[in-house]
Amino acid sequence: MRLKDKAALVTGATAGLGQSIAEAFAREGAAVLVTGRDAARGEAVVEGIRSSGGRARFRRLDVTAEEEVEAAVAATVDEWGRLDVVVNNAGYYGPASMRPLAELPVAEWDRVIQVNLRGPFLVCRAAIPAMIRQGGGAIVSIASIRAIHCSHNLPAYTASKAALIQMTKSIALDYGAQNIRANAILPGVHDTPGGQQSYTDREEYLRRIASLTPLGRIGHPSGIAYAAVFLASDEAAYITGATLVVDGGRIAGEYRPHRSGPSTRRA
Amino acid sequence: MRLADKVAIVTGAGRGNGRGIARGLAREGAAVAVADIIEENARKVARGIEDSGGRAIALKVDVTDPQSVQGMVDATLAAFSTITTLVNDAGVISRIPFFETTKEEFQRVVDVNLTGTFLVAQAVARVMVKAGGGSIINIASQGAERGAYELVTYCASKGGVKTFTMALAVTLGQYNIRVNAIAPGPIPTDMTAASLGDPVRRASIEAGIPLGRLGTPEDLAGICVYYASDESSWVTGSTMWIDGGGLAGLARAPIARK
Numbered sequence: 001m002r003l004k005d006k007a008a009l010v011t012g013a014t015a016g017l018g019q020s021i022a023e024a025f026a027r028e029g030a031a032v033l034v035t036g037r038d039a040a041r042g043e044a045v046v047e048g049i050r051s052s053g054g055r056a057r058f059r060r061l062d063v064t065a066e067e068e069v070e071a072a073v074a075a076t077v078d079e080w081g082r083l084d085v086v087v088n089n090a091g092y093y094g095p096a097s098m099r100p101l102a103e104l105p106v107a108e109w110d111r112v113i114q115v116n117l118r119g120p121f122l123v124c125r126a127a128i129p130a131m132i133r134q135g136g137g138a139i140v141s142i143a144s145i146r147a148i149h150c151s152h153n154l155p156a157y158t159a160s161k162a163a164l165i166q167m168t169k170s171i172a173l174d175y176g177a178q179n180i181r182a183n184a185i186l187p188g189v190h191d192t193p194g195g196q197q198s199y200t201d202r203e204e205y206l207r208r209i210a211s212l213t214p215l216g217r218i219g220h221p222s223g224i225a226y227a228a229v230f231l232a233s234d235e236a237a238y239i240t241g242a243t244l245v246v247d248g249g250r251i252a253g254e255y256r257p258h259r260s261g262p263s264t265r266r267a
Numbered sequence: 268m269r270l271a272d273k274v275a276i277v278t279g280a281g282r283g284n285g286r287g288i289a290r291g292l293a294r295e296g297a298a299v300a301v302a303d304i305i306e307e308n309a310r311k312v313a314r315g316i317e318d319s320g321g322r323a324i325a326l327k328v329d330v331t332d333p334q335s336v337q338g339m340v341d342a343t344l345a346a347f348s349t350i351t352t353l354v355n356d357a358g359v360i361s362r363i364p365f366f367e368t369t370k371e372e373f374q375r376v377v378d379v380n381l382t383g384t385f386l387v388a389q390a391v392a393r394v395m396v397k398a399g400g401g402s403i404i405n406i407a408s409q410g411a412e413r414g415a416y417e418l419v420t421y422c423a424s425k426g427g428v429k430t431f432t433m434a435l436a437v438t439l440g441q442y443n444i445r446v447n448a449i450a451p452g453p454i455p456t457d458m459t460a461a462s463l464g465d466p467v468r469r470a471s472i473e474a475g476i477p478l479g480r481l482g483t484p485e486d487l488a489g490i491c492v493y494y495a496s497d498e499s500s501w502v503t504g505s506t507m508w509i510d511g512g513g514l515a516g517l518a519r520a521p522i523a524r525k
């Protein structure tokens with residue numbers, strides 16, 4: 001078990017990638033504070049973890065609410081005596097924010113930045129002192145490939161995720177001496193409830209994503225969970241201020257087999 | 268064990284980083300072909316792995332020689348029937364100043380670090396295509412991400428390794444072959460004895476690393492196990508920094524503040 005004796009807090013863990021991360025952490029031996037805004041779903045995630053022998057608790061947490069963030073960090077320490085790992089997973093790219101900049105309502109910009117950047121700031125700000133007290137910790141932030149490889153109609157989202165990466169590096173520099181590591185995962189397109197808002201015809205959507213992806217399929221949330229386990233574990237003890245791209249090869253380069261044909265057919 | 272069904276070739280595994288990586292993969296259950304141009308070193312490492320209960324063979328290879336590379340691939344197949352994982356670790360550095368660097372010296376470094384990586388990847392990928400997939404891990408360097416003073420030749424070769432990795436990832440994804448790189452910071456090995464052996468220089472380098480210490484070959488094992496395992500089955504074209512935070516930015520305030 002790679003996260004034995006560690007206590008972790010995961011934001012936005014009631015569904016999607018966050019749920020998968022919380023479940024994987026528990027399988028690897030960590031005690032997990034499953035947090036989010038939907039208590040019914042959160043309790044169900046906790047129930048699932050417990051029924052497979054893991055340790056978890058649910059706590060309501062909207063990452064935009066400063067007091068709730070501080071209380072959640074305190075609750076983790078109260079419950080398990082420590083806080084070793086924080087995963088900044090909660091994120092927002094809602095349909096209303098997907099438009100070019102001049103058409104973006106100011107309130108939408110604010111909302112995206114609040115959840116994706118100010119949220120992780122508040123969580124790290126509350127968690128770091130607890131980590132320092134116990135001699136170290138690991139922070140894993142879920143950014144996006146869109147932080148470094150832009151896409152249409154996402155001015156607020158890409159900006160927020162790029163800023164999240166730079167904030168992560170800043171933590172790595174400032175708290176390395178206290179043995180706190182901070183890294184970011186950059187997911188490509190994953191099959192989650194969040195992603196499902198962006199299509200109507202599922203089959204067509206999956207085909208399109210597959211055709212754009214060198215590995216020929218959409219991402220499964222477990223891949224992000226494994227990446228997070230690795231970065232949170234002591235196997236990554238010398239990794240900080242780094243990013244891990246998990247995207248099936250999407251941003252590695254131009255992939256157009258439909259135009260040029262597979263070039264290596266004669267393998 | 269996370270790599271129980273894997274067979275790996277690790278080039279440059281006779282000492283230093285390659286040795287640490289080979290041991291790390293073997294610890295997780297992979298059968299390892301320990302390949303190096305210095306055969307005696309490869310033998311010692313393979314024996315060490317077997318003594319701790321792992322599976323390994325030692326092979327002599329010159330990664331710049333296509334025939335020698337094919338021989339390594341054939342010998343690995345003869346011993347373990349398949350190849351699922353390749354770590355391109357064999358590498359050399361040049362410490363000759365830029366204005367004294369000859370065409371021959373530049374080519375010597377590019378030959379091992381870049382052409383060697385290409386030759387081994389091509390020969391192994393042919394096997395992986397037939398096997399239905401695989402994972403190739405190229406050891407790049409911090410020097411693939413930024414320049415280093417008077418290491419022009421080395422940085423050029425490692426920058427090549429990084430974009431080679433990305434292009435190959437895009438090219439071989441259709442065969443379920445994943446290609447990733449790691450970019451380690453300075454690690455005390457034979458390669459760096461000349462620079463890190465100087466205590467003043469070493470202390471100054473350490474002070475520039477946020478985690479406050481140099482890396483070790485063992486530090487590279489975890490990320491290689493991750494890339495080799497099915498946990499990273501949707502990860503390709505990536506370059507993982509493993510440098511204690513060195514590339515993230517300035518570890519120290521450049522100017523003392525009050």
Ligand SMILES: NC(=O)c1ccc[n+]([C@@H]2O[C@H](COP(=O)([O-])OP(=O)(O)OC[C@H]3O[C@@H](n4cnc5c(N)ncnc54)[C@H](O)[C@@H]3O)[C@@H](O)[C@H]2O)c1
Nearest residue numbers: 012016017062063089090091142144187188189190192194
């Ligand atoms: N799914 C993808 O394809 C993809 C790709 C790249 C990055 N990401 C990132 O991964 C993370 C998880 O995404 P996902 O697709 O699993 O889920 P998602 O888009 O459905 O939403 C993420 C989670 O965050 C929660 N959340 C939103 N606002 C919150 C707030 N104020 N406080 C607490 N929780 C809040 C949501 O309820 C949800 O559970 C997000 O940060 C997202 O930006 C996802």
Ligand SMILES: NC(=O)c1ccc[n+]([C@@H]2O[C@H](COP(=O)([O-])OP(=O)(O)OC[C@H]3O[C@@H](n4cnc5c(N)ncnc54)[C@H](O)[C@@H]3O)[C@@H](O)[C@H]2O)c1
Nearest residue numbers: 279283284304329330356357358408451453454456457458
């Ligand atoms: N040590 C560091 O600070 C550092 C940092 C970043 C990257 N790297 C990279 O890590 C890798 C290993 O370096 P190291 O520090 O362990 O150095 P090292 O010199 O100890 O090991 C290199 C190994 O490669 C072998 N080799 C050299 N030429 C070969 C050839 N033509 N064919 C087969 N094998 C050959 C050597 O015999 C040796 O065993 C290299 O690619 C290096 O560039 C090292």
